[in-house]
Amino acid sequence: MRFVTASTAFALSALLLNAGASAQDQPGITESEIRIGQTMPYSGPVSAFGILGKGEVAYFKMVNDRGGINGRKINLISLDDGYVPPKTVEQTRRLIESDEVAFIFSSMGTAHNTAIAKYLQSKKIPQLFIASGASKFGDVTQYPFAVMGVMAPFRNEARMYARYVIEKKPDATFAVLAQNDDFGRDYLAGLKDILGDRFEGAVTAAMYEVTEPTIDSQIVKLKATNANALIIAATPKFAAQAIRKTYEIGWQPMRFLSNVSVWISSVMEPAGLEAGIGIVSTAYVKDPLDPAWTDDPGIKEWRAYMAKYVPDGDIRDSNYINGYNNGMVLEHILRAAGNDLGRENIMKQALSIRNLELPLLLPGIKVDTAQNDHFPVEQVQFMRFTGKQWERFGEVQSTK
Template identity: 55%
Template sequence: MALALVAASASTASAQKKYDTGATDTEIKIGNIMPYSGPASAYGIIGRTEAAYFKKINEEGGINGRKINYISYDDAYSPPKTVEQARKLVESDEVLFIFNSLGTPPNSAIQKYMNSKKVPQLFVATGATKWNDPQNFPWTMGWQPNYQSETQIYAKWLLKNKPDAKIAVLYQNDDYGKDYLKGLKDGLGAKAASMIVIEESYETSEPTIDNHIVKLKSTGADVFMNITTPKFAAQAIKSSEIGWKPLHFLNNVSASVGSVMKPAGFENGQDIISADYLKDVSDPAWNNDAGMKEFLAFMTKYFPEGDKLDKGTIVGFAVAQTVVQVLKQCGDNLTRENIMKEAANLKNFRTEALLPGIQINTGPNDFAPISQLQLEKFKGERWELFGDVISADAGG
């Protein structure tokens, strides 16, 4: 009888709640860092959408009975400021983890700190390939398809459809821009040296990139690889007014209809090619889609002032749904270690914001949740998908 009692009490103990700093019976404290100001402020809407989504979750009773306390700070896309905000979140606010902080240079600046503190740097809002490195950085995980994979897909398309292309590349002079450039060169392989006629970089501190565009045009290139963040992407698209009309590839991170294509002028964006993994609100193909209806209902109720045409809103919605799934899987074991364990245990998970055929999968050695994309072309006032969903396996 005594043995039976011991066994029963042991199993009860193993089912007890486990918490790290930032989690209690009633609360899960999540930190976030966004560029609400500065050169990448167009992305700030992602953080605002996430705040609205967590409000929705809280109003519906929270996650396993716990409300989310979402603390989001501005870093103006300045890495020293990101370091300051990360320390504040971890050491003063005592968050359980930092979620979806934006930008390659800002996240690079805090990666070693987060890993030394063993605090999850979860679903970072950047597609740099280096976030998929569980051996060296087990506390950092990406979310969106990686940049190298995306430009490799463009390279494959060019080799097949325009093998004699003369490519002019404009890229942001940081880890984000260089990652995209590497993917393009890897994708073109031996032909990279002959096909790329100019590689031109710009700094985010520059007010305008007009002089760079004039330089690219002077090379006679007939393909433009536009590796820029929203403010500069809109400038580059507008520059078609100087009479340079190359085949234009635009990186996914700036393919927002609301924050890039509309300000640049729809007439200037015709036939630009990009790639996507999320449904586009402006595409009537999704008018009767259950997932799109869910997204629009959320926006109407919880973020009515948000621009539904801004890609940042559907990104924020989809990544917030993903972290909610991770927290549901954690149950009552809300330790930082278990957060990472469950983040690396997503199997064929779908937020309905994803394009059909695209799923989220992770594992202990696979910290790249989304690795599929579909090409799209800008027509009229929206993106039109074409071709098949392509799996991208660059960088592991």
């Protein structure tokens, strides 16, 4: 599957005004176009995540309809990788070597971005706003040309859950359902950061592969530990299964859900709304269904955007919010780059964001980056599922 935002040439006079000499001969850059690429799981076991790519394509269609950025239209080439890392590599090479994109933007998946990182880093090609919260992508020594997405790091989220549980029960034990890759292992690392020497005796993990049909056996195994807290570090399909199975077998620990799987339409409803009551997660974006934001200008503008550019989109799916935020941050970077659209300057601008407020981030949460800080968002707020919606509680706090 291929989604492309069309690029249309401007009048020659506009081109002459907007095309700087520094833009010539840069990959993916012409007098009328900025060509960028990404891979998304439009098919496969986590196709629900493909919504992110659809939202980003729609965002840049809106930008192009408004005249583009600095006289150029954005051509986002979004290719399906089926959530299979070798396919991610194949499609990324195609984007770089055949489509000649300027950089990679918001490709989905932890293992998938890992698979392409060495290739991109060796060529000094920016790997911007990776659609993964894996903390390793913030390691500036290993991934100098990568920037994490506009989301809280997984490891930091796990630290918050650990602190929350220990405040209520200092000798608590933890059960963790985790995907068997860096995504899942980040949650274990976060628990170890807080538990220290207690980790080995206090934590039991059950790993799963994305190719498995069900994780029911893992949940039954974890219940046998009588753990006080269950952390579900899973993608939507398996998160829904975990919530349902926990409910069916009558296990009632404190439950925590990775914020990548908090969607009502694709997780909570399939699991059964009653099964999710009391689950805790974290939020960094506004929920358009929360009455608190009914008259919020940012939400109103986003709803108008959705009605025009994604009329069939489910507004309950926060991937559309995330796609909008990612698009807005990239637009900020490209405008700041002006006509110097070489990869070096794009990377420089991506690491020079200061106190950027986005209309769909929760109040108090801002986007910040620096040469030694590749984590754009490091604040969240707790939220709890009521059986109908997520309700936030407590203050916005740092995840560090």
